[in-house]
Amino acid sequence: MDLAQRVQSLTPSSTLAITAKAKALKAEGHDVIALGAGEPDFNTPEHIIEAAKRSMDEGLTKYTPSGGIPDLKNAIINKMKKDQNLNYTQEQVIVTIGAKHALFTLFQVLLNKGEEVIVPAPYWVSYPEQVKLAEGRPVVVQTKEEQQFKLTPELLEQSITDKTKAVIINSPSNPTGMMYSKEELEAIGEVCLKHDILIVSDEIYEKLIYTDEEHVSIAQLSPELYEQTIIINGVSKSHSMTGWRIGYALGNKDIIKAMTSMASHSTSNPTSLAQYGALAAYTGSNEDVEKMRVAFKERLAKLHSWLIEIPGVHCEKPKGAFYLFPNVKEAASICGFDGVDDWVKALLDEEKVALVPGSGFGSPDNVRLSYATSLEQLEEAAKRIKRFIEKRQS
Structure with a gap:
């Protein structure tokens, strides 16, 4: 049966696609760090x-x-x-x-x-x-x-x-x-x-x-x-x-x-x-909301400082939300990839770090990282990304 043209023209969500792949790898027993989530990791107050x-x-x-x-x-x-x-x-x-x-x-x-x-x-x-x-x-x-x-x-x-x-x-x-x-x-x-x-x-x-x-x-x-x-x-x-x-x-x-x-x-x-x-x-009270905001602020500062030390990664520090959107075009090139999408796939396959390619957001030279996860996970993710680039670079 033919589907309506309006549905056939839709582009699948890159966020959901990378999240699904990360979950599948986790289910297989891999130690995956997923930085694609668009939701806070705190429970509802x-x-x-x-x-x-x-x-x-x-x-x-x-x-x-x-x-x-x-x-x-x-x-x-x-x-x-x-x-x-x-x-x-x-x-x-x-x-x-x-x-x-x-x-x-x-x-x-x-x-x-x-x-x-x-x-x-x-x-x-x-x-x-x-x-x-x-x-x-x-x-x-x-x-x-x-x-x-x-x-x-x-x-x-x-x-x-x-x-x-x-x-x-x-x-x-x-x-x-x-x-x-x-x-x-x-x-x-x-x-x-x-x-x-x-x-x-x-x-x-x-x-x-x-x-x-x-x-x-x-x-x-x-x-x-x-x-x-x-x-x-x-x-x-x-x-x-x-x-x-x-x-x-x-x-x-x-x-x-x-x-x-x-x-x-x-x-x-x-x-x-x-x-x-x-x-x-x-x-009601906004106490928990403020605690979450303060935690995100600390994570942003730490993750941004780690990312800008990675070869080929360029990232201006944002002011809000809970995402970083670094330009990794140079990093992809250093690693021998023609584009960022392939770099993101290889990073997930080899280092088990899930990022969302910027192509899904209309910006193919970038990737989106969500820092809605623990500082420990963010630090480990930054280490894996750096290791991935340096290994390919050499």
Whole structure:
């Protein structure tokens, strides 16, 4: 039976592929260090787990409103007011099955066939695929490493056509960990307002920042940009709740209404007990969240210092998320490989270190390393990578 063309055009997730291979090697008894994971290695804070248990004990296990329970919506609204001084109403919020579902649903209700979304590269692997699933066209814009992989107003302006509907901004970024400053966002915002382009602001890593800089949402920079922006966020990364699948979108009430209507015909509602867990995440203590952030900060500093000592590896220190995105083109060449993808495969086969090739993120000279694992594992991984290169070099 022939499958739908929209599915046949999809590119498999490189993150999931490398993770699957690493798991297979582990199952065979190999000592694999997997640095491909896009999730914290900490357990969900106890008060969140207890809140979910309590909701089940209290019988809160039935259908909920498609757009999320009102209490959780209010908690999200209060969080946005406290953190970014942004005011939203219940009509401007939808709770979704993870931030990924929020993005997917947004593109489904936003795009007509052939309409374009500007996707700065390196990008999170699902952005272009979700645009394609909505029959839109992802316009990938290659950013420069010397500009910290960030979209500039000039690059944005050059990429706009009469079919451009939206642009995606991800800060802090997956895979690079880089952040946009207030001034950079203002300059991008001016171009978006000039051409009436919707801004999709993915802020899922906003709580994982390791410098004195504060997270800035482009929606808070002016009333006009507030109206022009849909914010995507969730509790997966900030509260180590990846498996709970709770995200949300905020913005224009007509867009949110359409997203809620679509959700009502596709998923019915986010899982009830997960919503009560998310409610506890946003109304309870942030002590565990801060402990996790501090641990990630230490790991980043250590792993970055180890990597830049490795021959052929070049890496600017990121400011947020929990990834490093080094350029290893020279390392691959030193080892006798024509490209980074083959280098990554050989590293996994020979040294049992699993990295994600940058080609899956639109940047074939780089690799993504997640430091969401112990310092001991990170140090051992750095040693194995160095050994692999030096052995091949000699």
